[in-house]
Structures are given as C-alpha cells and as structure tokens.
Amino acid sequence: MxxxxxxxxxxxxxxxxxxxxxxxxxxxxxxxxxxxxxxxxxxxxxxxxxxxxxxxxxxxxxxxxxxxxxxxxxxxxxxxxxxxxxxxxxxxxxxxxxxxxxxxxxxxxxxxxxxxxxxxxxxxxxxxxxxxxxxxxxxxxxxxxxxxxxxxxxxxxxxxxxxxxxxxxxxxxxxxxxxxxxxxxxxxxxxxxxxxxxxxxxxxxxxxxxxxxxxxxAGARRFVLSVHGEARHAGGTPYSRRRDALVGASEVVTAVERLARATGDHGCIATVGRIEVAPGAVNVVPGRADLTLDLRAATDAERDAMWETMRAEAAALCAARGLGLEVVETHSAPxxxxxxxxxxxxxxxxxxxxxxxxxxxxxxxxxxxxxxxxxxxxxxxxxxxxxxxxxxxxxxxxxxxxxxxxxxxxxxxxxxxxxxxxxxxx
The missing domain is CATH 3.40.630.10 (Zn peptidases)
Known part of the structure; x- marks a missing residue:
C-alpha cells in the first residue's frame, strides 16, 4: 500500500x-x-x-x-x-x-x-x-x-x-x-x-x-520533609537555646532552589509548594515544619541523583541546628x-x-x-x-x-x- x-x-x-x-x-x-x-x-x-x-x-x-x-x-x-x-x-x-x-x-x-x-x-x-x-x-x-x-x-x-x-x-x-x-x-x-x-x-x-x-x-518524585525542633516561648528563649524548625526548613527551601538552579534552564526542576508550621502561634518558636518537595528532570537518573544531593544537604543543614529530619516519599512516576x-x-x-x-x-x-x-x-x-x-x-x-x-x-x-x-x- x-x-x-x-x-x-x-x-x-x-x-x-x-x-x-x-x-x-x-x-x-x-x-x-x-x-x-x-x-x-x-x-x-x-x-x-x-x-x-x-x-x-x-x-x-x-x-x-x-x-x-x-x-x-x-x-x-x-x-x-x-x-x-x-x-x-x-x-x-x-x-x-x-x-x-x-x-x-x-x-x-x-x-x-x-x-x-x-x-x-x-x-x-x-x-x-x-x-x-x-x-x-x-x-x-x-x-x-x-x-x-x-x-x-x-x-x-x-x-x-x-x-x-x-x-x-x-x-x-x-x-x-x-x-x-x-x-x-x-x-x-x-x-x-x-x-x-x-x-x-x-x-x-x-x-x-x-x-x-x-x-x-518528566518523571516526578514528591516528598514531605518534616523538620523537628523544639517549641518554646518566643520571648523567653535566647537564640543560643533555640531549635527553630521553621528557620531550618527555610534554609532547606533555599538550598533546594540553589541546587536545582545550578543545573541550568534545561536541568532539574524542584519546587517547594507548601509549608505547614506547628504549633503555629505568633509567640511560640516553631517546633515542627512540614514542607513538600516536587522534583522533576528529563531522566530518572538525573532526578534521582539530584534528590540524593538535596537530601544530604537538607540533613546537614538540620544537623547543624540540632534539628531532626524525617522524609516520606508520597509519589513516584518514571x-x-x-x-x-x-x-x-x-x-x-x-x-x-x-x-x-x-x-x-x-x-x-x-x-x-x-x-x-x-x-x-x-x-x-x-x-x-x-x-x-x-x-x-x-x-x-x-x-x-x-x-x-x-x-x-x-x-x-x-x-x-x-x-x-x-x-x-x-
């Protein structure tokens, strides 16, 4: 034909x-x-x-x-x-x-x-x-x-x-x-x-x-990263005694952007779309911050390598502030x-x-x-x-x-x- x-x-x-x-x-x-x-x-x-x-x-x-x-x-x-x-x-x-x-x-x-x-x-x-x-x-x-x-x-x-x-x-x-x-x-x-x-x-x-x-x-992987600190009175707790989960989470957010941007316009894309803080009171040092991470790349290998880099960086940032880090993967698509x-x-x-x-x-x-x-x-x-x-x-x-x-x-x-x-x- x-x-x-x-x-x-x-x-x-x-x-x-x-x-x-x-x-x-x-x-x-x-x-x-x-x-x-x-x-x-x-x-x-x-x-x-x-x-x-x-x-x-x-x-x-x-x-x-x-x-x-x-x-x-x-x-x-x-x-x-x-x-x-x-x-x-x-x-x-x-x-x-x-x-x-x-x-x-x-x-x-x-x-x-x-x-x-x-x-x-x-x-x-x-x-x-x-x-x-x-x-x-x-x-x-x-x-x-x-x-x-x-x-x-x-x-x-x-x-x-x-x-x-x-x-x-x-x-x-x-x-x-x-x-x-x-x-x-x-x-x-x-x-x-x-x-x-x-x-x-x-x-x-x-x-x-x-x-x-x-x-x-792109195949995407999505995570919830939970940063654990200690909730204390905002006025009575000096900086030397603070384990502020939100400050630690904020450093993780900027690290995510820095690492992804370094791959260029055609590299990895990483987005923190939501942060939730507990207890969430204006006069309490945050004891926990949960943030979402959406990570994408042209290949699974690139995406997964970037995730390992980001996870290591997040763990180091949290450890430096005496904070705990818990990670749960919520979605994975090749x-x-x-x-x-x-x-x-x-x-x-x-x-x-x-x-x-x-x-x-x-x-x-x-x-x-x-x-x-x-x-x-x-x-x-x-x-x-x-x-x-x-x-x-x-x-x-x-x-x-x-x-x-x-x-x-x-x-x-x-x-x-x-x-x-x-x-x-x-």
Whole structure:
C-alpha cells in the first residue's frame, strides 16, 4: 500500500474553528466567573456530548467509554485494524485557561476531518480524556490510565472535597464501576498515540518558534520533609537555646532552589509548594515544619541523583541546628521517553510548516501520554503559548500557531501511515 504523505491544504478556517471550539468548551464550567470542569460532573457530561457531536461531524463513530472518556473512530482500509490514537484531555484545573487539554482534542478533530476519505493503513481514533489533572479526586490521569489498563482498585475510595467517593461519582455519572476494565485497550489494538498540547513553558516563545516536539516527559518524585525542633516561648528563649524548625526548613527551601538552579534552564526542576508550621502561634518558636518537595528532570537518573544531593544537604543543614529530619516519599512516576519513530513523524510534520530544524523539548509537566505509554508508543507536539503561562485564565495561543499545529499533526499522521504501510509491504 502506498500512502500519499502530502497533507491537504491547510486553512486558517481550521484554526479559527479549533479556537471557537475551545471557547465553546470554556463555557461549560461549574463556575460563572472562571473555567472549572472536573471529572464526572455535569460539565464533564456536557463537554463529552459536545465533543461527541463534533466527532460525528468529522465522520467518526462516537461513544463514551466505561471510564467516562469521549471517543471517536473511523475505520481504515479494512475494518478492525489497529488504531492510531490522537487526543488530549477535556478536564481542567480550577480557574483554568481554555487551551490546556481541549486544544489538543479539537486539533485532533480538525485532522480527522481533513483526512475524511483518505485510505489509511490503520483506524483513526480521537479521544478526549475525562481526567488528566486530578483536580477532583487527587489522583491524576484517571481517564488515560483506564484506557491503558492500569486502573488501581484502591482509587474507588478516593473522595472529593464534598466527601463523594470516586465510586459514587461513577454511579452518579451513569457509569458502572464494575465495568471500568472495558475501557482498557490492548497493545495489539493500537498503532501509537500522538498528543498535541501547549508547551506550558517559555522556550518556544523565546526561540520565536510556533512548534516543537517532545523528547521525553518528566518523571516526578514528591516528598514531605518534616523538620523537628523544639517549641518554646518566643520571648523567653535566647537564640543560643533555640531549635527553630521553621528557620531550618527555610534554609532547606533555599538550598533546594540553589541546587536545582545550578543545573541550568534545561536541568532539574524542584519546587517547594507548601509549608505547614506547628504549633503555629505568633509567640511560640516553631517546633515542627512540614514542607513538600516536587522534583522533576528529563531522566530518572538525573532526578534521582539530584534528590540524593538535596537530601544530604537538607540533613546537614538540620544537623547543624540540632534539628531532626524525617522524609516520606508520597509519589513516584518514571520519565516517559517518546518513541523515536513517532518522534520522527512529528519532526517531519513540523518540517512541512517551514521549520526545517524543529526544537526538541523535554516536558516538565505530566500528560496523558505518560499513561498511554504503558500500552502504546507515544509522541507529542508542542505549541507555543503566550509567556509560557498555563493553569491560569491568561493562558493564550496564536491562531497562526494553531494553524501550523494542525498542519503538522496531519502531516505526522500521514508520516505514520507511510511507516505502517511500509511494514505491511515488507
């Protein structure tokens, strides 16, 4: 089978439609003053229904799977072929922007519409995942983990801020918890997964580049560091007798930043996002300080080496002040490298837009591709976003970048088709 690898003529109308669809999804919010659309809510249901309509308009058979993901499929040259999956997520963080997630879904729909009538050596599927952010139940990637067959039964007991369990939310949404396994896909059912997403960082904008490709998705480790001192009267305790846990924790925070910054803009990223102090009275020397640490890097080896350095530094700083240090790891996810052959397809797609040497970036944020990688090869296309801002109402993109992104994603699909057709002919 020979595949014509020239994409169709792209139009600004496709980008305008994609942006208008992002605006329509932004209106599906639980808040009148901001965008908030979380998992298994009425807003989620309305988003799925709207995207399902767009899927049917693009010539896809649409359905909602057993985990609440919105799916669409068009068969290839023969029915029942493995599918190339395109997509991203439809849920948001609280007070969100309108492009993180939904833009990738509507770009995938634009490509599906353009390729209507094309003979492809695989089925083409589009998915809008129901939960990537984890904003409601605290565990992220629920939708894509269900698709990848890595669902954890322990999640059923998770609760939201109102005390509703995940199991109860499934039932309220019209889903059967006992059937969540039906959302899982087998490796032989998938050719691969391509995800378009805003960069959520400043590097493409700094390079004046519309698009880039992802080399790897950072694996994160998260910790709670508890610094133990001694609570005493603020007025009656001289400095020579103080074992101030907050002062020690503050030194740990600055050390974390110093060590991470020394690795440069493309090195490790470390963030202390929360500090809690006990007893927390204005006239008491703090006896305990608990701080969180989120640590990410392009490779697990870099991240783990940095953690060992940070842990040693924190222990030394605490010991010098007569403080104790307790560490609990709360999360660990391995880095996910993108498959070289799919990366090459994305690079080839970007090249069709006029960028002969596109930039490879490692993603500091997590994405659904991380979960899908358990069942299929993955790759990602990044789009420039204004000032690198994301997870904020000021999140913004340029129409020209969306137009180029749709062109590049379409060309990437055709490049994948050429590879798959070549395998079949071999």
């Amino acid at each position: 020979t595949i014509d690898t020239d994409p169709g003529a792209g139009t600004d109308a496709d980008a305008a439609t994609a942006l208008a669809r992002c605006a329509a999804l932004a209106a599906l919010s639980s808040r009148p003053d901001a965008i908030e659309r979380v998992h298994l809510t009425p807003e989620h249901a309305r988003a799925n229904a709207l995207v399902g309509t767009w899927m049917e308009q693009a010539g896809l058979r649409a359905w909602q799977d057993a985990a609440g993901n919105q799916c669409g499929r068009r068969e290839g040259v023969a029915p029942g072929l493995p599918a190339l999956l395109l997509g991203s997520h439809l849920d948001t963080v609280p007070d969100a922007g309108r492009y993180d997630g939904p833009l990738g879904v509507v770009m995938a729909l634009a490509v599906a519409e353009r390729l209507r009538g094309r003979d492809l050596p695989f089925a083409l599927e589009v998915v809008g995942f129901g939960d990537e952010e984890g904003a409601r139940f605290g565990a992220a990637l629920l939708g894509s983990r269900a698709l990848a067959g890595t669902w954890d039964e322990a999640w059923w007991g998770l609760t939201d801020r109102d005390g509703t369990t995940l199991r109860e939310a499934f039932v309220d949404f019209g889903l059967d918890p006992a059937r969540v396994g039906e959302a899982a896909r087998r490796p032989e059912e998938l050719v691969g997964y391509l995800e378009a997403h805003i960069e959520q960082g400043p590097h493409l904008e700094a390079a004046d580049a519309s698009l880039g490709y992802v080399t790897t998705i 880095a996910v490298p993108c498959a070289p052959w799919l990366q090459q397809a994305v690079v080839a797609g970007i090249a069709t837009t006029g960028d002969a040497e596109p930039r490879g970036l490692w993603s500091r944020a997590g994405h659904d591709a991380m979960a899908v990688a358990a069942v299929a090869d993955v790759a990602m296309l990044f789009l420039r976003c204004s000032d690198g801002i994301s997870h904020h109402p000021d999140e913004d993109v340029r129409e020209v970048d969306v137009a180029r992104g749709i062109d590049a994603l379409e060309a990437a699909v055709l490049a994948v088709a050429a590879v798959v057709a070549g395998r079949g002919a071999a």
